[in-house]
Each structure stands twice: as structure tokens, then as C-alpha cells.
Amino acid sequence: MIHAPSPHESDGPADPGGPDAATAAADPAARRRRRWLRGGFVALLILPAVQMVLPVVKDPKLEGVESPLAPLSWSVAAWSDGSLAAALDVRVRRAIGFRPVSVRLVNQARLAWHDPRCTLDNGEVFIGKQNWLFGRPYLDPYTNPARRLTDEDLRGFVRELRSLQDRLADRGTTFVLAISPSKCELYPEYLPDDVVEVRRRNDCRRDYDAFVELLAEEGVRVVDGPAIFRRLKSTHGEHLFSRTGVHWSYHGCLLFWRELLAVVNAASGLGIPIPEIVAVERDRARHADHDLGKMVNAFVPPGGRPVMGYPVVRVDPLPPEQRPGFLFVGSSFCWTLMDALYVSGSGRDVDLFYYNRTHYRGPDGAAPLEPGARFPRHRVCSLEAEAPDWRRALLEKDVVVLEMLEFMLPQKGWGFCGPALGALEQLADVPARRPPLARIAGGRDDASSVR
Amino acid sequence: MVFTSVVFLCMFLPAVLVVYHAVPERFRNAVALTASLAFYAWGAPRFVVVLVVSSLVDYLCSHALPARRGTRSGRLLLFAGVGANLAVFLYCKYMNFFVEQANQALAWAGAEPVAWTAIVLPVGISFFTFQKLSYVVDVYRGEVEPAPGFGHYLLYVTLFPQLIAGPIVRYSDVSAQLVRRQVDDEDFLTGVWRFGVGLAKKVLVADTLAVTADAAFGATAAAAVDPATLTRAAAWLGAACYALQLYFDFSGYSDMAIGLGRMFGFRFLENFDHPYVSRSISEFWQRWHISLSTWMREYLYIPLGGNRVASWRVYLNLWIVFLLSGFWHGASWNFVAWGAFHGALLSIERFARGLGMRPWPALVAIPRTIVLVMLGWVFFRAWTLPQAWGYLETMLGPTHGGATVGFAAIARPWTVPMLAGAAMLAVAPLWTRSPAWLGDWIVVPGTVHESRSLALRAGVCTVLVVASFVIVASSDFSPFIYFQF
Structure with missing residues (x-):
């Protein structure tokens, strides 16, 4: 039934004024109620600002790192052109009270629509089949695997790696290149069909394929994660990547670590005990195995927190004074790699050059950790602001592990090799300083690799 | 500052409300004026001077006009007052456009282009210029007395609820309120209700529909969508979303302005009256x-x-x-x-x-009007005239084979339900005799149900404001899992 609109109608709600309102106004109770509502509205508006300054209720922080904001410019020019106001607007919006709960509410509502495309479109999480979560930065290199580097570029880089391996060996340090795998490459069956179809259309020989061939040619010691994981995927019962994690699972990482230690031991003669997996403990995904699940920033991530198999290891830790010193250079995959190091009780004097940008250090001689527990670390400095202590980083270490993601080859080892080679040259006359370690019989094998 | 920013909602508005209602009545104009200038200066401080100086010119002009009404000098004065406002308006708003057109013509003729630094458009200039013009003309016509003081006039021009996006308030409609006004609890709560409804219209409805409209037209000029890639269904969906987005956005903003005005004791005229039921x-x-x-x-x-x-x-x-x-x-x-x-x-x-x-009968006339208006909105929304023509061709022309972006590609899961819900609200007078039924139902002042209906209205308003805050506060959360990327 269509009613003719009357001329006095408007978009606004009815005006509650009029004789009835006058009656209500005369009623003290009604007046009191209105007073309270008036105050209540102002209080409702101001509450987030109060929460921002004096957190009244617990407002759990959001997961993930937001891009840094430029420092405020308190100049007349910035005020005059509006850039100061714009910058303040962004700052207030980021800091305002109840933002975390607001973000979680919105994300939960979006998830309720069951459409991966609409979930967290600005975020880093991509939802695949059966609620498998993928890191968005990994998706583009998966769908577009075209070569970024020429064979010449790659060969130059590989030769640099070989040179570093040799120079370090001259100083008694073992170098290993660790290639970490991509979840998209290993588990494409959980990606949406249209994504896999794009990859199928674009499929070609990748930088990675050419790189591993050149590494073998040049004799660079490598632990080839993608190849190892492809092999383990068909033979091993546990997921090598967690459904809700961006990195290899703890289990997958421990398997990789075992391979890496075998290579290190074979190359160095060091007798680092290789942890033995004696049982698997089922538990809800821990820490890094659930980082993408947390990144969804919803109250309940898609599919909830998965149950994972955590390896129970048996290892005879070395006495603290015999533990080797490690330098890791690499991506966030190194965090779990270092957890595995501590689980196997072989950590002493552990440093991480995170993306070769930030220096982190682990505690000396820490007791072995439970599987899935976090390796304790502290930030030392920004490597962009301060030059690294090369003497400590190279001459006091027994093992240097350069970790690279299989699709981040264009980063060429995060720019570590060149400066490290330069430092080794400068420190040519400085003797290496490290405690004498027990070495297993059988000597060294300079070309050992695992693929 | 915009009404949907966190700074406005959680800091500026509550602070101004508290101060405004705490001070004696004689200081309220000063508070409102200070707040309005601060509101404008927050994002565009350099234009405050232009606003104040041009208002002073209007004010002086308006006080000189009555004595010269009907005379040649009066007409000259009117011409000067109108001309000054139009000169600022045309320069700020259209000079970039005119120079661009001139340069295109010069380039076509093979001549050197005119060197030009683009002018930044003062926010709200279209609205306050029309207000200022109406004041000068109304004073000349004798329809309204000149403002009793410059402060009154400046407050009329800069009053923050309507400064940025209207409604365009004529001086005669608020002149008495500028001198003396009262805000009782009922006024205040009506304003709150209206503000809450407007905020929800803008944030919850318009901004949600905008996602699909942007997907159809392109969110930025640089990312403008080639209409030839859209299927006809996608093009109509985009146009429908935009038609409702625009309505809920603009009418929502007007609701907020009217509601804010009411909280400060001003009664602005309505700006929208269910346009999509027009025959x-x-x-x-x-x-x-x-x-x-x-x-x-x-x-x-x-x-x-x-x-x-x-x-x-x-x-x-x-x-x-x-x-x-x-x-x-x-x-x-x-x-x-x-x-x-x-x-x-x-x-x-x-x-x-x-x-x-x-x-024509309403059953045909209303859909016909809606379709015609939607076609018009394509010009309004498209980034360029060729894009608009192309879009109209996709909507109305023969089917072509190059379309790759279909309905499903631009629609989000919530698009169709939201579109249907928004359309129902937009044409409320067609299915209810009282389009403001929600308000009628919720508030029945002075009756035995008064306390219950007041609580209900407060509850609905709280939900709308909180839901809008949730959207606004979470709008730009775009984190990285780890920092290096």
C-alpha cells in the first residue's frame, strides 16, 4: 500500500515538544530523568577520552604493529596548513579509549559474514579454505612467482655467500644458509581456488629454483627448508605450519632445526646434541603457532584456536661452558628457530640480527624451555643507527646462520654479507675468541647441505 | 574538524557542551563563537582570517544599507557586498578550474600554459558564502534588520553545527535565536536523538554503502574504474548504492547539524524530506x-x-x-x-x-523519478565526464563482451541487505503513514508510558552512538604482523 506523503513530513524523528512535553516538564521525576539523560549523553561521549587518559577498565591491546607516525611538528606553518591537526587526529584516533574492543567488534562482525575477501581488508591476514590463515605478504609472491633476479644477479650473490662461508671458516666459524619455506607454497590446497588458479596461470621457474641450483654449484652450505618440508609433508603426521600461524609450526621448526644441527655438526665437528622427539603433546596452538589467529584481532578467530602436536624432546644438554655461540641473521622465522635452540639446550651467547636491522640478544646459558615456549630475548640496538659489534658477532661465535625466506631472495640475505666480509677483512689481525668446544670425531665437512 | 572524527565526538563536543551549559546565559554566545572559530581553525586556520574579514565587510555593509535602500548608492553598496562575497567564492572555488581550462585551450592552440599554483579550497565556503549573500540581500530588501552586533553576525556565519555542510540557514530564521534562546531538557534530548540518528545514518549506512559505490566507480581519481569492465548488474548496483550513500550521508550530516543546533538552543529548518518518494x-x-x-x-x-x-x-x-x-x-x-x-x-x-x-500514478511515477535521479547521480559520482558517459552506456546500452567485473565482484556480503534496509528507510512514507514512526513510537512525552519511552529512546540512541563510535574508532586500524614489511 502506498501512502501519499504529507507535506509536513520530514526525515527527522518526531519533535517531542508540545503540550505533553510541558506536562512532563512539570513532573519533577520526569525532569530528573531528563537531567540524568543529558549528563549521560555527555558522559557517553567523553568516556573514550577519559579511558585514553586514565584507563578505567582493562582494554586489551591489539595485536600487530601499526606503521610509525612522524613526529608532530609544532610549527606555525604546520598549524596553518592543517597538517598538525591532521597528525593530531590520527594520534588521537590511535590512542582513544576502547579502540581495541571496537576493532575486535568490527572484525568479529565481518568474520560473521564468512567472506574472506571482506575480512580485514586492510590487514595482513588472508583467510583460506577451512579457516586456514595466510600472511598477506606471502600471497603476492605466490600468485606472481616471476623472476625478480637475473641469473647473473643470483650468481653474484651466491658467490658472496661462498666467500663469506670461506672467510668465516678461516676464523673457525661455521656458516649455514637456511632457506625457510612459504606456507602458501607448501599448503596451496588451503588457498581459495581463484588464488591457486592465478598461480597456475603464472607458474614459471622461480628465483628459488635457480638459487638452489647455484648454491649446489658453488658449494654453499644450505638447509633447504622448502625441499625438506615438501618431503616431510608427505611422510610426517603433524602440520608443518599451524593453521593460524604465519611461520613454520614449532613441530616443523624442530624438524628443520634437527636438519640444521646435523649440517652444522657435520661441517664443524661440534657435537651439538640433536634433540630427539620422543612423544607429541596435544595442545591449543601456542604463541607463534597462533600469531595470525591473534592478528585477526577478533574475540574468536576464524575456526578458533587449533589443536597442534607439540614435540616432547629428549636431549642431553651440553655443559654451559661447552655450548656454542650462535649468530642468527634473518626474518621472524628465526624466533622459533631460536626457541628450538633453547629447547635443545645448546644455546650460549646467542645474537639475532633481525632483518639485519635490529640486534636482539638471548640470555647466556638459559635452561631448556618447554616446547612452544618463547625464547627470552632483549633488544640491544638498531643496526640502522649503530654499527654492529662485529668482533662479538663474528669472532666470538661458533655458528652463523643466515636465514632467508624462499620468496625474499631479492633481499639478498638482508644485506648482511657485504658488511660482514668487510668486517672480517678489517678484523684480520684480531684473534677469534671463543671457549674451546668439544668436537666430535670425524672432523669437518665443508660442503654438507640438506635438501 | 568533521562531526565523525574522534576528536570532535569525544573531546570537542562534550567539552563545548559542558562549558556552554555551565556558563551564564549572557556568555553563551561568546562560548559558541569561540567554539565555532576553534572548530573551523582546527583544520583550516588560515581561512579563519578570510572568514572573519569578509564577515566584517558584510556587517559594515549591512549597517550602511538600510539608510540607502532604493537609492543608487544603496544598489552600489549591495553590489559591493554581494560582489565581495562572490569574488572570494569564485576565486577560491573556481580559479583552479578556470586556469586548467584556459591552459587546455592554450595547449590546444600551441601556446605556453599559464603558470599557476593551485588554491586550497576553504572548507564550507559554498555554504557560508550563500548564507552571507542571503544576509546582505535580505537586509537590502528590508526583510531583516542588520545584526545588532558583529559578534552576533559572526556567530551566525560561523556557527559550527552548520558551518561546513549546511543546512544553508537564512539570517531571518535565526536572528531572534542569536539574541536570546533557551535550551530546556526536552530541546537538548531531542537534539541528542537527532544527532545520534544522523551519526548512524552517516557512519553505519552511508559509509558502508560507499564501499560498493567506490568499487564501481573507483575510490580515487587515479583508480577510476573503466565502466566498460563492469557488467550491467554491477553498474546498476553501484549507482543504487551511491544514490543511497549520498542521501544517507548528506541527510545524516544535516540531521547532526540540526541536532547539534538544538542542543545549543538553535532551531534550523529541515533540509531533507524523503526525496526518494517524489513523483x-x-x-x-x-x-x-x-x-x-x-x-x-x-x-x-x-x-x-x-x-x-x-x-x-x-x-x-x-x-x-x-x-x-x-x-x-x-x-x-x-x-x-x-x-x-x-x-x-x-x-x-x-x-x-x-x-x-x-x-502518472505514484506506483510508476516514483520509480521513474528514482531511476532518473540515479542516472543523474552518475554524473555527480563519476571522476570524469567520459567515465560518466561510459557508465551510463553500461547501465543503459547494449550488452558488450568486455565486462569482467560483475555484481558479485563489487558487492560485499552485507551490500544487498544494507541496500534493502536503507532503501526501506529512504522510502519510509510509502509504507508507513508516519515516516518518523520510530521517533513517535519511542517518545510519547507526558503519557503514562513517558518514562518507558524515554528510556527506550535513550537506549536506541546510545546503541546508535556507540555503534558509530566503534566504526569510527576502528576505521584505520591496519597493522603489520611484524614490523619489517
């Missing part, structure tokens, strides 16, 4: 952006001769008014085309009425 384009313009239509009629159409001239002049006048109305909306050929389109439709309607054609 004709002329009715549409009585319901859409009423304050602009009224202004155009009073200060442009009637001075041009209005209806009391020959038929061809009436058509011409309509065209001129709508061409200028289109150009008022933005310095681009798209807006000119949009204005020309509406001017043409109005002329055709008028011509048909002149022939004695009977109006």
Missing part, C-alpha cells in the same frame, strides 16, 4: 537539500523572473538555475552536466504539465 523531479527538488533549493529560488530564480515571464524564459531560467546549482556543487564539467540534466528534466516536466498531461 516528479520538481517534487524531488522540494524534498532534497531544501535549504539550497529555497536559496536558489529566492535569490536566483525569482530575481531572474521566476514563473512570471514568457514560457521560453521560464525554461531558460530553470536551466540557468540548475546549471549554476550544479556548478555550485563543484568545479567540474560533471557537475555542470548534472545540473544541465536536472534543468532539462524540470523543463520537460513543466512543458508536459503545460500540455495538460495528467501525472
